[in-house]
Amino acid sequence: MISPLLANIYLHYCFDQWIHAWRKAPGRGCVIAIRYADDSVVGFEKKETAQQFLVQFRERLGKFGLTLHPDKTRLIEFGRFAAERRRNRGDGKPDTFDFLGFTHCCGQDRRGHFQVIRLTVKKRMRATLTAIRETLLRRRHEPVPVVGAWLGRVVAGYFRYYAVPTNLYRLDGFRKEVCRAWRQALRRRSQRTRMNWARFNRTVLQHIPPCRKLHPYPEERFFASHTLGKSRMR
Numbered sequence: 001m002i003s004p005l006l007a008n009i010y011l012h013y014c015f016d017q018w019i020h021a022w023r024k025a026p027g028r029g030c031v032i033a034i035r036y037a038d039d040s041v042v043g044f045e046k047k048e049t050a051q052q053f054l055v056q057f058r059e060r061l062g063k064f065g066l067t068l069h070p071d072k073t074r075l076i077e078f079g080r081f082a083a084e085r086r087r088n089r090g091d092g093k094p095d096t097f098d099f100l101g102f103t104h105c106c107g108q109d110r111r112g113h114f115q116v117i118r119l120t121v122k123k124r125m126r127a128t129l130t131a132i133r134e135t136l137l138r139r140r141h142e143p144v145p146v147v148g149a150w151l152g153r154v155v156a157g158y159f160r161y162y163a164v165p166t167n168l169y170r171l172d173g174f175r176k177e178v179c180r181a182w183r184q185a186l187r188r189r190s191q192r193t194r195m196n197w198a199r200f201n202r203t204v205l206q207h208i209p210p211c212r213k214l215h216p217y218p219e220e221r222f223f224a225s226h227t228l229g230k231s232r233m234r
Helices: 004-022 047-063 082-089 122-138 144-162 165-187 197-207 218-225 227-233
Strands: 031-036 039-044 097-099 102-108 114-120
Touching (some): 039 097, 114 122, 122 144
Antiparallel strands (some): 031 039, 102 114
């Protein structure tokens, strides 16, 4: 085992510098690469380039004693024209992929334009809810303000990462499940509990933050951080 810092340095020479030079070769079209620690996503303009990359990338990793994860490595058709092309061929919806805790899907905005939909990975959300339920049951005899303050910090921290524009519906469901788990834990404190819905809702409003967008759309972030975008907004 090596530290994440050393692993990141290792992958910088193994992956980052290599792909930066690899994608400049003539005829490969546009190639976009994103890496975070040992997790990465690479986008290609051409299918042939993607297939060629996968073969050569396996060879590259082999020289460094590394291999690709067989269950997490795959080529998928994704992007602005993926849905239309698959529909013309009689195929189903475009595949999705998970990256940094989000499931990325091909979708549309309210105007019918292509949009990447980012949703919390269901498996991770279920694991988080399970951990919260177990902790609430252990702490159910502690004072309500103490548990409420802790739970509010947990939910607020969760929202700070996952509250992207296209994920609010799923986050609203997460908040409802957290509140339901808290009420169940409070009702198990005693068979003569006085925690009715009216009283519990007041407690929730006091401690649990609402679900709202905390991050801008990617294009909004681009326009705010680039000179070209700022000139267009004037």
